[in-house]
Every structure is written in structure tokens, then in C-alpha cells.
Amino acid sequence: MLPSEKARSKKDHSVTTAAPVAAPAPAPTDPIPGPGAPIRLRPHHVLCILTFLGKGYTPGFTVNMNAVVRRLAAGAEIEVVTGPDDICAPLLVEQEQPHCHRESVTARDDRAAADVARLLQTPIQPGARLVLTAERLRQLRNAYAAGPLRGACSGCDWSDLCAAVANAGFSGAVLQIP
């Protein structure tokens, strides 16, 4: 992940000095797939959506991640992919050297895939599909809050912020499935 304060703006700014980047009006082009198509997610983003508070790297990133999360909340299927996914998409266009391709990020995916698969008892590998039900979301958040799902977060600049979100009961998180 990015070490900059800008990167930190993805999360709750009550614990950082960086100016938040609130979601602006939707971008003219929406990079996520159309209705009915699965949302392509790399494994560690299954964790990131748990603590997403609606703020992000850039306006385009933020609008897109909000859209992804809301699609998942509405029952869209997840397709597990390797490498950059539908959350990364805006950064691939906006940045010359997005962190999305780094080996450290791939290693984070590998750890998250193993941990999420073990928890949910379902394969988390390229091409696997799953729907994020309320029960699965509860399992994921409970495990994240308790610690077993945070192995993939080691070394991430946002780990303290995400831990704070978890410790606050995921209050304010965008992803809600009744």
C-alpha cells in the first residue's frame, strides 16, 4: 500500500491529519461491470471492503469503490481474480505506477485468500464465485475484529485505521447487508 498521507485518506480521517477525499458526483464512465455481471475482486480486497468508510485515494477511486461496495451489498456475485480488479481499475488509469502490481500486494492477496477460504469454507482462487451474504459478512467482520483475518494486513499503512474501524464495530462502514 502507499505510504503517503494521501493513501491514508481512504479511511476515517478522525485519526489522521490528511484532508479527506469525499465522494464527488459519479464519474462519467463507470469502470465496474454492468448489472448482472460479477464484481471482480482480488482476495485482499475482500478485507478492505469490510472497513471502507467511503473515502479513498482519489475522487475517481472513491466513487468507484463506493459503487463496488453498494453492488456487493445488493447481492452482486464476486468473481475472485488475480492482480488488479474492479476496485483497482481507476488507479490503473490515473497513475503511471499504481501499487496494484507490486509483489507485496500479490503476497497480501495470497494470505487473504488462504485466510478467507479457511474461514468461509469456500475456495478463494481465480475464477471462484461467491455472494457476500449477511451471514458471511458477519463471519468476516467477527474474524477481522478478533484478529485471525488481519494477517494479510501486516505492513499495510492503513492497518491501524482498519483496526480502529473494527474496534468501533464497523460503525460508518459503507458495506451493510441487512
Ligand code: SF4
Ligand atoms: S489494513 Fe487490511 S483491510 Fe485495511 S486497507 Fe490494508 S489490506 Fe485492506
